[in-house]
Amino acid sequence: MKTSTLAQPDQPRWSCRVVRGWRAIFAPDDMRDARGLGAAHVAGCAECQRYFQAQDALSSALRRAAPAQRTSTPAGLEERILAAVHAAPRPLRRKSARPALLLASATFAAAAIAAFVFFSPAPETPLRDVPPHVIAAATPANNPWETLPSSASALLREDPLQDEAKAVYADAQSAVRFLALNFLPPAADATTGKG
Amino acid sequence: MEMTLSPVSPREETAASPAAGADEAELIRTTLAGDGRAFDTLVRTHHRRVYHYLRQMTRHEQDAEDLTQQTFIKAFHHLAGFDRQRPLVNWLLRIARNTALNHFRDTKSWDELPAESASHEPSPAHAAENSEAATNLWDRARALLAPREFEILWLRFAEELSTAETARVVGLTQTHVKVLVFRARRTLLKGVSRP
Numbered sequence: 001m002k003t004s005t006l007a008q009p010d011q012p013r014w015s016c017r018v019v020r021g022w023r024a025i026f027a028p029d030d031m032r033d034a035r036g037l038g039a040a041h042v043a044g045c046a047e048c049q050r051y052f053q054a055q056d057a058l059s060s061a062l063r064r065a066a067p068a069q070r071t072s073t074p075a076g077l078e079e080r081i082l083a084a085v086h087a088a089p090r091p092l093r094r095k096s097a098r099p100a101l102l103l104a105s106a107t108f109a110a111a112a113i114a115a116f117v118f119f120s121p122a123p124e125t126p127l128r129d130v131p132p133h134v135i136a137a138a139t140p141a142n143n144p145w146e147t148l149p150s151s152a153s154a155l156l157r158e159d160p161l162q163d164e165a166k167a168v169y170a171d172a173q174s175a176v177r178f179l180a181l182n183f184l185p186p187a188a189d190a191t192t193g194k195g
Numbered sequence: 196m197e198m199t200l201s202p203v204s205p206r207e208e209t210a211a212s213p214a215a216g217a218d219e220a221e222l223i224r225t226t227l228a229g230d231g232r233a234f235d236t237l238v239r240t241h242h243r244r245v246y247h248y249l250r251q252m253t254r255h256e257q258d259a260e261d262l263t264q265q266t267f268i269k270a271f272h273h274l275a276g277f278d279r280q281r282p283l284v285n286w287l288l289r290i291a292r293n294t295a296l297n298h299f300r301d302t303k304s305w306d307e308l309p310a311e312s313a314s315h316e317p318s319p320a321h322a323a324e325n326s327e328a329a330t331n332l333w334d335r336a337r338a339l340l341a342p343r344e345f346e347i348l349w350l351r352f353a354e355e356l357s358t359a360e361t362a363r364v365v366g367l368t369q370t371h372v373k374v375l376v377f378r379a380r381r382t383l384l385k386g387v388s389r390p
Binding site: 020024025029059061073078 | 231234235238239242243246247250251256260263264267268271272331332333336348349352353355357358370373374376377380383384387
């Protein structure tokens with residue numbers, strides 16, 4: 001007769017393993033509060049009851065056996081620790097950031113903001129969703145100069161740099177003429193031959 | 196020569212100490228204000244637990260003593276960063292663990308401690324102690340379990356930390372701690388049930 005390879009006499013049933021693993025992970029530290037974590041299964045499973053009793057007994061035994069592992073400390077340990085601590089520097093208190101560091105941080109932040117403002121491309125206004133007649137009403141004219149008075153428009157159309165150059169040139173001509181008239185000897189009269 | 200202590204649980208020992216409860220936060224505040232004597236009280240209260248934890252993990256008395264000193268010096272230096280809402284001993288155990296792992300720099304965990312550190316000292320006193328403790332459940336646990344499982348079991352049942360506290364000390368999730376406890380107890384149960 002062929003026997004199942006899954007059935008092993010020393011292995012708990014699958015449902016028992018699930019409940020034990022489930023409780024191990026999800027139960028609180030105090031197992032007495034493990035209501036609902038497979039409690040119905042444990043209530044009807046003698047093997048699981050023995051398993052959890054053994055677990056509790058093991059935990060208790062570990063707690064009871066622990067003092068035997070720490071009944072002694074080396075003589076003078078406390079004094080040596082205290083001496084080492086007293087020889088150490090004082091505890092570090094939390095210090096606020098140094099002013100120089102704060103200033104450097106603020107400068108860097110300002111520079112970064114300025115660079116962002118000056119070098120980032122101008123945002124485009126999304127007008128796709130705005131009806132054309134609204135855009136037309138909001139835009140006074142294609143050429144903004146046409147909305148200005150004619151005299152002002154005429155003034156603005158002239159190149160101010162060119163006007164300035166003309167004015168300087170005229171002043172220079174006047175100055176040369178003034179100097180020539182007052183400080184140069186009178187020119188020879190070609191008709192009289194006097195020089 | 197060694198100092199023998201009464202076999203009380205770590206929590207009872209801490210609760211009965213002068214640094215218990217709200218006093219602990221006051222002692223920390225006083226220490227940070229510059230009163231070194233306040234830290235002495237904290238050392239007296241907690242040095243045994245730190246030492247015994249390190250001794251269990253390193254299995255070497257001198258290493259455990261040196262690491263205990265380093266632990267308290269580090270704690271003294273970084274006391275300002277301690278969260279006073281949590282128990283100080285858990286923080287100390289975490290520092291102790293990190294200090295020990297850094298001490299054995301080449302190894303990342305207790306699993307690969309150097310062989311010379313993982314051996315008992317062969318003094319007559321220790322030989323007598325070991326023969327007496329051969330029946331101790333913790334010695335069986337050390338023999339049967341992986342070092343990490345043993346550490347978790349020690350913190351949970353000898354130091355009597357909760358799952359959450361244990362997880363914080365060793366830097367694992369609570370689920371991971373529960374799985375390790377589950378495996379450790381299962382292995383230990385099988386081990387102790389065999390002759």
